[in-house]
Amino acid sequence: MFNARRTSFTTTLLAVVLLGTLALGGCIGIGPRGWPATQISGDTLYVGTMAGRVLALNAARGTTKWEWPPETQTGNTPRARSGPGNISTGNATRSFLGCSGATTGQFKAGYFYAAPAVANGTIYIGYYAGMVYAIDAAEGMEAWRHDIRSVIASGLTVVDDTVFVGSSDGRLVALDAGNGSLKWEFNAENEVWSTPTVVDGVTYFGCLDHNLYALNTSDGTKKWTFEAGGPIVSTPLVVEGVVYFGSFDRKFYALNADTGALKWTFAGSGGWFWSEAAYDGGTIYAGSLDHNVYALDALNGSLAWAKPFKASAAVKSSPVIAGGVLVVAAEDGKIYGLDLKTGEQQWESSWIRAKVLSHLCAAGSTVYINSEDDRLYALDSESGREIWGITLDK
Amino acid sequence: MAEARPARTLNIRRLVILLLVVTLISLLIAGVISITSIWNTILLRPMLNFLILVSHYLLGSFAIAIIILTIVIRLLLFPLTMRQLKSSKAMQLIQPKLKEMQKKHTKDRARLGQETMRLYREAGIKPVGCASSILSQMPIWIALYQSGVQALAYTPENLFGLAKQLYSPMVLQQALPINHHFLWLDLRQGNLVMALLVAGSVWILGSMAQTPAAAAQQGFMKLVMRWGLPLLFGFFAFTLPSGLSLYWVTSNIIGIILQYRVTGWGILKMPLPSMSFLKRGLPRPVNSPPAKNGGAAGTGKKGGRTVVEQESSTHADCSSHEQGAVAGGVTPQQKKKSPDNCERQHED
Numbered sequence: 002m003f004n005a006r007r008t009s010f011t012t013t014l015l016a017v018v019l020l021g022t023l024a025l026g027g028c029i030g031i032g033p034r035g036w037p038a039t040q041i042s043g044d045t046l047y048v049g050t051m052a053g054r055v056l057a058l059n060a061a062r063g064t065t066k067w068e069w070p071p072e073t074q075t076g077n078t079p080r081a082r083s084g085p086g087n088i089s090t091g092n093a094t095r096s097f098l099g100c101s102g103a104t105t106g107q108f109k110a111g112y113f114y115a116a117p118a119v120a121n122g123t124i125y126i127g128y129y130a131g132m133v134y135a136i137d138a139a140e141g142m143e144a145w146r147h148d149i150r151s152v153i154a155s156g157l158t159v160v161d162d163t164v165f166v167g168s169s170d171g172r173l174v175a176l177d178a179g180n181g182s183l184k185w186e187f188n189a190e191n192e193v194w195s196t197p198t199v200v201d202g203v204t205y206f207g208c209l210d211h212n213l214y215a216l217n218t219s220d221g222t223k224k225w226t227f228e229a230g231g232p233i234v235s236t237p238l239v240v241e242g243v244v245y246f247g248s249f250d251r252k253f254y255a256l257n258a259d260t261g262a263l264k265w266t267f268a269g270s271g272g273w274f275w276s277e278a279a280y281d282g283g284t285i286y287a288g289s290l291d292h293n294v295y296a297l298d299a300l301n302g303s304l305a306w307a308k309p310f311k312a313s314a315a316v317k318s319s320p321v322i323a324g325g326v327l328v329v330a331a332e333d334g335k336i337y338g339l340d341l342k343t344g345e346q347q348w349e350s351s352w353i354r355a356k357v358l359s360h361l362c363a364a365g366s367t368v369y370i371n372s373e374d375d376r377l378y379a380l381d382s383e384s385g386r387e388i389w390g391i392t393l394d395k
Numbered sequence: 396m397a398e399a400r401p402a403r404t405l406n407i408r409r410l411v412i413l414l415l416v417v418t419l420i421s422l423l424i425a426g427v428i429s430i431t432s433i434w435n436t437i438l439l440r441p442m443l444n445f446l447i448l449v450s451h452y453l454l455g456s457f458a459i460a461i462i463i464l465t466i467v468i469r470l471l472l473f474p475l476t477m478r479q480l481k482s483s484k485a486m487q488l489i490q491p492k493l494k495e496m497q498k499k500h501t502k503d504r505a506r507l508g509q510e511t512m513r514l515y516r517e518a519g520i521k522p523v524g525c526a527s528s529i530l531s532q533m534p535i536w537i538a539l540y541q542s543g544v545q546a547l548a549y550t551p552e553n554l555f556g557l558a559k560q561l562y563s564p565m566v567l568q569q570a571l572p573i574n575h576h577f578l579w580l581d582l583r584q585g586n587l588v589m590a591l592l593v594a595g596s597v598w599i600l601g602s603m604a605q606t607p608a609a610a611a612q613q614g615f616m617k618l619v620m621r622w623g624l625p626l627l628f629g630f631f632a633f634t635l636p637s638g639l640s641l642y643w644v645t646s647n648i649i650g651i652i653l654q655y656r657v658t659g660w661g662i663l664k665m666p667l668p669s670m671s672f673l674k675r676g677l678p679r680p681v682n683s684p685p686a687k688n689g690g691a692a693g694t695g696k697k698g699g700r701t702v703v704e705q706e707s708s709t710h711a712d713c714s715s716h717e718q719g720a721v722a723g724g725v726t727p728q729q730k731k732k733s734p735d736n737c738e739r740q741h742e743d
Contacts, residue, residue, distance in 0.1 A: 033550040114551055129550075154551045191572055194551060209572040231568045234554075249558075249568050273558050273568070290558045317555065358555070 033129050035112030038156075038359035039369045039377060042119040042138070046362075050393040051375040053111030055126055057141060060364065063379060063391045067141035115156025115196055116360060118164070121178060127153035127166050135164075135181060145181035149174050156196035156236070158204075163218065165204055167193025173206055173214070175221060185221035189214060196236040196277075203258065205244055207233025213246060213254075215261060225261035229254060236277035236319070238285070243299065245285050247274020253287055253295070255302060265302035269309075270295065276319035276360065279327065281341055286327055288316030294329050296344055306344035312337060317358050323382035324366030330357040334372060338385050348385035353378060435560065438534055443542040444562045451570035457546065458577030461539070461638055465645040468535055476650070480657040483604055485518040487658065536639070543638040547575045547583050582638040589640035594629030596647035601625065603654045 037049030045066060046058040057066040112129035119125075123144060124136045131151050135144040152169035159165070163184060164176040169192040175184040190210035197206040203224060204216045209232040215224040230250030238245040239258055247253045253267040253274055272291030279286040284305045285297045292312050296305035314333040321328050326347060327339040334353035337346055355374035362369040367388065370378045379388040422428045442464070450460035469476070492514060500507040548554040561567045575582045580589065601624065632640040 034552060036551075194554075230565070232571050234551075249571055250565065251568065271563075275555070275558075315558070 033112045034373070035114055035129060036358040036371070036373070037113035038116035038371050039362040040116040040119050040124075041362055041364045041369065045138070046369060046377075047117045047119055047124050047138070048369075048371065048377055048393065049113035049115075049117060049126065051373070052394040053113070053128065054394065055117055055124065055136060055141075056393060057138070058377070058391075060367075060369075060379075063377065063389045069136050069141045069143070114154045114194075116362065118157040118159045120159035121162075123159075123178070125157045125159055125164050125178070127155070127157045129153055131168070133157065133164065133166060133176065133181065135178070147176055147181035147183070152192075154192070154194045155234075158197045158199055160199040160218070165197040165199060165206075167195060167197060167206055167208075169194070171208070171210075173197060173204070173216065173221070175204075175218075187214070187216055187221045187223070191232075194234045198237045198239050200239040200258070205237040205239060205258075207235060207237060207246060207248075209234070211248070211250075213237065213244070213256070213261075215244075215258070227254070227256055227261045227263070231273070235274050238278045238280060240280045240299070245278050245280070245287075245299070247276075247278070247287055247289070249273045251289075251291075253278075253285075253297065253302070255285075255299070267295065267297050267302040269304070272315065275317045279320045279322055281322050281327075284341070286320050286322075286341075288312075288318065288320050288329060290315040290317065292316065292331070294320060294327075294339070294344070308344070310337070310339055310344045310346065319360040321361045321363040321368060323363035323368050326366075326382045328361060328363065328368045328380070328382050330361055330370060332356055332358060336368075336370065336380060336385065338382060350380065350385040350387070352387060434538075438538040439541055440560050440562070442535075442538050443546055443557075443560050444567060446542055447546055447561070447567055447570050447573065450573060451566060455570070455574040456577060457543075457573045457575065457582055457638065458580065458641055461543075461582075461641045462645050464539070465642050466649070469646060469649045472532070476653060477657075480653060482520045483654075484658050485520050489514055489518050489520075536642070539642055540635070540639050543582065543636050546573045547636070547638070548572060549583055577641075580637050580641075582641070583636050585633045585635055586637040586640065587633060589637045589644065590629045590633035593632035593640050593643045593647070594625040596644055596651065597628045598622075598625040600647050600650050600654060603651065603658065603660060 035049075035051060035053075037051060039046050039048040041047075041060060044060050046056075046060045046063075048056050048058060050056060055069040057068070058064065059066060111132075113126065114129065115127070117124045117126045119138060122138050124138050125133065126136070127133045127149075129152055131149050131153055133147045133149060133153070135146070136142065137144055149166065149168050149172070150170075151172065153166060154169060155167040157164055157166045159178055162178045164178050164181075166174050166176070168174060171189045171191050171193060173187045173189065173193055175186065176182065177184055189208040189212065192209045193206060194209060195207035197204050199205075199218055202218045204218045204221075205213065206216075207213050211229050211231060211233065213227045213229065213233055215226070216222065217224055229248040230252060232249045233246060234249075235247045242258045243264060244256045244258045244261075245254070246256075247270075251268065251270045251272060251274070253270065255264040255266075256262065257264060270289045270291055270293065272289045272293075274287060274289055276288050280299065283299050285299050287295050287297065289295065292315055293309040294312065294316055295309045297303065298305050310329070312329060312331040313335045314331040316329060317332055318330040320330075322341065325341065327341050329337045329339060331337070334351070334355055334357050336350040336353065336357070338348040339345065340347055353370065353372050353376075355372040355376070357370060357372050359371040363382070366382045368380045368382050370380060372378065375393050376390055377393055378390040380386070381388055419428075423430070446457065446460045446464060449463055450457045453459045453463075493511065496510050496514065497507060500510060545553050545557045545560060548557065557571075580586055598621075601621065628643065632643065
């Protein structure tokens with residue numbers, strides 16, 4: 002029999018459950034996770050973890066040299082103030098529905114979307130929540146910090162005495178590498194999620210406003226801009242006076258680095274270009290979210306292989322060249338070794354059981370791969386064999 | 396004696412539906428498709444691409460796209476809405492009969508229920524219509540929420556996920572990034588003004604849908620449902636992205652207009668209806684006289700329990716159905732007979 006009280010209660014319950022689901026979705030759907038990557042300098046790997054720590058590892062064995070922040074600092078680091086789980090909005094940060102993301106002990110995790118930058122014996126990292134840190138590479142002690150007060154979803158680039166970082170409020174910020182003070186900043190039209198590239202006194206970066214910007218590194222003044230058909234988040238590759246980059250308009254561009262004039266366009270992709278391209282011997286290698294890896298002639302943009310290489314999933318990670326092999330990671334964790342000249346698959350590794358979205362890091366014939374289950378793998382590029390693999394946040 | 400029910404025939408329509416369901420279940424079990432892929436294909440992707448496309452042609456305004464989407468959805472749900480509203484109207488019309496029936500079957504609760512259902516059938520009222528209204532909109536809310544999160548690209552992960560949901564036409568890629576500002580709003584953030592508008596519109600719509608008799612009741616549950624739902628919606632509107640609030644406000648405004656066309660202002664035309672529970676005050680002691688304004692709830696009793704113990708809902712389009720089963724309001728005679736009804740109602 003119909004019971005009005007029950008129906009009334011059910012209605013309210015449905016509404017509460019729905020709203021609760023939305024709230025939960027807020028935690029799950031909105032919260033950043035990051036795709037930290039690895040950088041190598043000498044025999045040391047500097048790697049970001051999913052929990053927001055930075056580790057210095059022995060490149061040969063994967064053993065830990067030091068970690069930052071040290072255990073003794075984990076309860077009161079500045080990251081707990083403006084880091085993890087807090088969406089930065091202008092000058093303020095606030096938690097979204099109390100979602101704070103993953104935690105490690107007493108310490109709230111931060112998020113990286115790139116590898117740490119290493120220069121002058123210092124490591125530079127930019128957290129999603131907007132804090133830039135400089136850490137002594139030898140001992141893992143903090144040298145300085147700078148809050149740029151906006152989301153950082155790109156990597157940092159360090160050249161000479163300047164740190165360059167893009168922000169989600171549309172700025173490219175240049176900081177003094179020695180003390181973190183602001184040198185200059187440039188205002189673009191939209192979010193800057195592209196890692197800047199600095200070559201010969203010019204800083205190149207893409208922006209979600211569809212533009213590729215070229216700035217004078219000394220003072221941040223604009224040299225030229227080029228408007229693509231879609232947002233640009235890929236890191237520009239600059240080789241021999243030419244800037245190569247892909248866009249969300251599914252096109253890959255080559256521009257004159259000095260003037261910004263278009264040299265050629267490749268429009269054969271069916272998906273966005275997200276990652277930085279690789280270059281070797283006059284050929285550009287670019288991964289696309291349409292699952293393909295394209296080899297393009299650097300001179301005219303024509304296809305260098307008979308056909309593009311089709312991976313099992315989207316190729317978001319930047320391909321790298323290690324030991325004469327092009328190593329490509331698909332989103333689903335499959336890794337491929339390809340012949341540089343023909344694009345023929347030499348090997349395939351499918352032992353990584355998680356997504357791979359981070360940029361790969363190559364040294365000699367070893368490739369270092371961060372996976373989304375917070376593991377770091379060392380892989381032999383000639384055979385695809387795993388050399389070692391470790392869990393970063395234990 | 397129960398009425399003879401018509402024999403069921405397996406017509407073509409049922410056969411097709413059955414085949415579709417069996418096929419769907421087989422594909423799910425075989426792993427050819429997944430719940431997520433069905434969801435994305437049927438709801439999320441069309442909605443997401445529609446919003447981006449519309450916003451592209453409307454000066455890049457995602458907010459206006461949401462408003463247009465809301466109007467489209469309300470148009471699609473129009474038949475269902477009108478059926479519910481007419482049902483609400485019918486509920487108001489049968490109130491005198493319900494009261495009469497309640498008096499007649501004061502001591503026989505089971506019979507009262509049966510007679511109430513019979514009356515509903517005769518008046519063409521479907522008591523579960525309210526739940527179906529909520530259920531029909533749930534997927535839309537969730538899909539809209541997901542669309543907003545992905546299209547407005549809260550995080551790089553969201554933007555990366557968007558790549559998989561966009562249809563092929565280049566115009567969709569060129570429409571990115573989506574402008575997440577509208578007037579004073581950042582569509583990616585909760586907003587206090589929007590929260591107040593959402594809460595207010597939910598309250599107005601809920602109040603319009605109430606019958607005066609149901610509104611005259613009181614009790615903790617009623618308070619919670621009358622005020623709790625608007626507050627709850629307000630809270631989530633404050634916390635969730637204001638793009639979703641924009642949908643709620645637009646949808647509620649349309650709902651208010653439709654409700655007014657069918658049932659009028661409801662209890663909103665009564666003087667200070669929302670404050671009536673304050674005037675009535677807290678539950679009185681057993682021996683105290685009843686309130687003069689007749690605010691006390693409860694009617695006849697059976698075995699020491701009030702027969703009329705239903706609470707009203709404040710949710711849009713819903714309360715009339717539920718309050719209809721309340722079986723009427725309170726008569727002065729009943730109050731005289733049982734001055735302690737208010738107390739007992741709270742005890743219940």
